[in-house]
Amino acid sequence: MELIHSDFKKGIVKIRITDPEDLWYLSHLIDEGDVLTGTATRKIKIGSGENDTVAKKTFTITIAVETIDLAEKGDVLRVNGKTQEELELVPKGSYQALSLEVGEEFILEKSSWLSYQKQKLQEATQKKYHYLLCLADREEALFALTKKSGYEILLKVKGDVPKKGNLTEAKKDFFQEIGQSLQDYALRYHPEQVILASPAFYKEEILKKVSSLEVKKKITLAICSDVSETSLDEVMKRPELKNVLQLSRARQEKLLIDELLAEISKNNLACYGWKETQKAVNSGALNRLLITEHFIQKKRKESTYSELDSLMKQVDALKGEIFIISSEHEGGRRLDGLGGIAGLLRFKIWE
Numbered sequence: 522m523e524l525i526h527s528d529f530k531k532g533i534v535k536i537r538i539t540d541p542e543d544l545w546y547l548s549h550l551i552d553e554g555d556v557l558t559g560t561a562t563r564k565i566k567i568g569s570g571e572n573d574t575v576a577k578k579t580f581t582i583t584i585a586v587e588t589i590d591l592a593e594k595g596d597v598l599r600v601n602g603k604t605q606e607e608l609e610l611v612p613k614g615s616y617q618a619l620s621l622e623v624g625e626e627f628i629l630e631k632s633s634w635l636s637y638q639k640q641k642l643q644e645a646t647q648k649k650y651h652y653l654l655c656l657a658d659r660e661e662a663l664f665a666l667t668k669k670s671g672y673e674i675l676l677k678v679k680g681d682v683p684k685k686g687n688l689t690e691a692k693k694d695f696f697q698e699i700g701q702s703l704q705d706y707a708l709r710y711h712p713e714q715v716i717l718a719s720p721a722f723y724k725e726e727i728l729k730k731v732s733s734l735e736v737k738k739k740i741t742l743a744i745c746s747d748v749s750e751t752s753l754d755e756v757m758k759r760p761e762l763k764n765v766l767q768l769s770r771a772r773q774e775k776l777l778i779d780e781l782l783a784e785i786s787k788n789n790l791a792c793y794g795w796k797e798t799q800k801a802v803n804s805g806a807l808n809r810l811l812i813t814e815h816f817i818q819k820k821r822k823e824s825t826y827s828e829l830d831s832l833m834k835q836v837d838a839l840k841g842e843i844f845i846i847s848s849e850h851e852g853g854r855r856l857d858g859l860g861g862i863a864g865l866l867r868f869k870i871w872e
Contacts, residue, residue, distance in 0.1 A: 522536060532633060535628050536627060536628075536629065537626045538621060540623065543623075544598040544621065546645040547621060548598055549814075549845050550629070550645075551598075553588075553589075553826055553827070556584070556585055556629075557583070557619060557627060558583040559582070559619045559626075559627035561580060562579045562580075563577070563578055580609075582604055583605040584603060588600070589601075597620050597621070598621040598622075599619070601616060604617050635837040637833070644770075651667055651710065651712045652712055653703075653715045654756060657719050658723050660679060660695075661677070661680065661748045662702070663750070664677075667757075667771050676706075694730075699727050700730025703717065703727070704736050708736065716740075718745040718759075720745060720747065724743075728740060728742065742761075743756050743762055754850060758772065770847075774847065774850055775851065778811070778856060780865065781793075784865060790868070792864045793859040793862070793863035794860040798810070798832070798862050801864050801866055802836055802839075802864070806870050807836060808865050809841060810843045811844050811846055811864065811865070812845055813856050813862070814848045816862050817845070
């Protein structure tokens with residue numbers, strides 16, 4: 522994402538979308554009541570009778586936001602609302618949708634920008650730290666890229682290798698195959714770091730098969746219990762990756778949820794669920810607010826997002842931190858199981 526212009530005193534920013542993941546950020550930055558100015562296209566009829574032709578006309582419109590919908594594939598963010606000015610083809614006050622995609626420029630205006638929103642905007646405009654993960658053992662391998670909201674699975678592969686105790690010779694060197702694929706993906710996607718994990722000693726054997734010195738410099742070895750998608754979360758929490766993954770959003774989310782669950786188990790500095798979290802905010806005890814994407818979507822669908830927005834403004838006014846947790850990660854799924862909203866407290870709330 523490119524921040525072309527910003528004036529937070531007036532509440533205005535101009536943004537260019539440069540990456541599909543920018544849309545995930547924008548789906549949480551754009552709120553009901555914001556004012557959005559962008560381009561839209563409409564089909565217009567030219568002529569009359571049998572010789573009619575249809576042409577597309579692009580125009581700039583300004584809408585007061587009412588609904589925000591991120592497409593399932595994550596490639597389009599549709600923002601719908603009422604137009605704020607009269608245009609030739611669009612009456613003032615009529616509903617119009619703006620489709621935000623990679624390459625689009627638009628202006629976003631808020632009555633005020635909360636601290637966490639400025640933080641999210643800054644995070645989105647900074648360099649994106651993608652990590653390539655390879656989990657492997659003697660029989661299978663899994664390759665994935667970290668994303669702002671989960672993982673993109675690149676490949677799952679099983680090797681043509683003999684079972685233990687079977688003296689049949691393998692047709693291919695499976696570790697060579699894994700090492701080559703790891704190298705190919707690293708050179709294609711240019712990740713900041715490459716994580717190679719396995720049970721036992723397999724990772725060391727695979728590392729020997731990587732010939733590119735450029736790729737080898739990026740590789741960090743880690744341990745995993747098995748080769749599965751659930752183990753991706755396990756690997757991201759490994760202590761040996763602390764320094765390598767210090768800028769990883771996925772890792773930060775996992776550590777936050779781990780801290781929350783530890784405090785809940787001790788019946789100490791934590792709250793969860795809508796009513797308990799409201800109580801903590803109103804008492805001034807809440808230090809860090811954790812909300813999942815699914816909870817935000819639920820509030821929007823129920824037309825009760827304004828009460829969540831009010832709660833976040835309270836937290837911001839109290840200098841608390843707000844974290845939007847991806848429901849695609851293990852931590853987000855656990856938080857959804859607790860109601861989708863929780864908090865870490867400054868002090869314990871007594872009944």
